[in-house]
Amino acid sequence: MNVRRLTLLAGPGAVALFICRGLMVRGIRAIDQRGGLATRRGERAYGSVAPLFAGLHRHVVDDVVSIVGNRPAVVIDIGAGPGDVLFALTWRAPVAVLTGVEPSRKMRELAASRGVAEVDGSAETLPLEDGSVDLAVSTLSLHHWDRPAQAFAEIRRVLRPGGQARLYDVRFATYTEAEVRQFAHDAGLGAATVRRSVLEEHVLGVRPYVLITLDA
Ligand SMILES: C[S@@+](CC[C@H](N)C(=O)[O-])C[C@H]1O[C@@H](n2cnc3c(N)ncnc32)[C@H](O)[C@@H]1O
Numbered sequence: 001m002n003v004r005r006l007t008l009l010a011g012p013g014a015v016a017l018f019i020c021r022g023l024m025v026r027g028i029r030a031i032d033q034r035g036g037l038a039t040r041r042g043e044r045a046y047g048s049v050a051p052l053f054a055g056l057h058r059h060v061v062d063d064v065v066s067i068v069g070n071r072p073a074v075v076i077d078i079g080a081g082p083g084d085v086l087f088a089l090t091w092r093a094p095v096a097v098l099t100g101v102e103p104s105r106k107m108r109e110l111a112a113s114r115g116v117a118e119v120d121g122s123a124e125t126l127p128l129e130d131g132s133v134d135l136a137v138s139t140l141s142l143h144h145w146d147r148p149a150q151a152f153a154e155i156r157r158v159l160r161p162g163g164q165a166r167l168y169d170v171r172f173a174t175y176t177e178a179e180v181r182q183f184a185h186d187a188g189l190g191a192a193t194v195r196r197s198v199l200e201e202h203v204l205g206v207r208p209y210v211l212i213t214l215d216a
Pocket residue numbers: 032037046050053078079080081082083084101102103104107121122123124138139140141144145146
């Protein structure tokens with residue numbers, strides 16, 4: 001196939017991909033805004049797909065342990081859901097001070113039933129003091145946030161000097177590199193303090209996860 005024909009095909013292909021991604025992200029947010037995950041059916045649906053994310057959760061727990069070591073670091077999990085990451089960290093980082101922030105009461109109740117502490121709040125309104133957090137993590141939640149730029153500013157507010165945030169999400173449902181740069185700009189953060197990268201982790205031959213790092 002010559003270059004001209006390839007270019008003619010690539011254009012509509014890129015537009016179709018862009019539209020599909022946009023529809024998927026809108027669909028996921030619409031479900032969430034109607035309380036999707038917080039219903040019994042939503043919980044059941046998430047419970048049945050959750051094992052697919054066990055590899056990502058293990059990766060995140062290893063990252064947290066390698067960052068905080070054996071320090072009594074303050075670690076928060078934003079949009080912690082049923083608390084899988086925090087539950088593993090109670091064993092793997094036993095001296096860390098762990099808190100989940102979660103807007104759904106049902107999810108908080110599920111976490112509490114496993115002995116995981118989560119408080120009511122959202123990424124846009126973190127119920128935490130300025131400069132009080134060493135490490136903020138989040139898994140599979142960023143694409144649900146209504147106002148990501150406000151959330152970035154809020155995360156920056158609660159981090160101690162030298163602290164960092166690591167936000168892990170599904171590459172095809174979450175924000176693009178350009179959007180992340182824009183949120184960082186709107187949040188008044190320096191471009192160098194926010195980075196987006198694709199994780200090495202492979203699932204069914206693709207690399208489905210991204211990591212957004214935000215330095216204090
Ligand atoms: C797909 S679940 C992921 C749960 C958990 N982090 C995990 O990896 O299993 C997304 C979670 O984000 C929460 N969420 C939705 N909007 C949020 C917001 N604005 N701030 C923080 N969390 C939010 C939902 O209630 C839900 O528990």
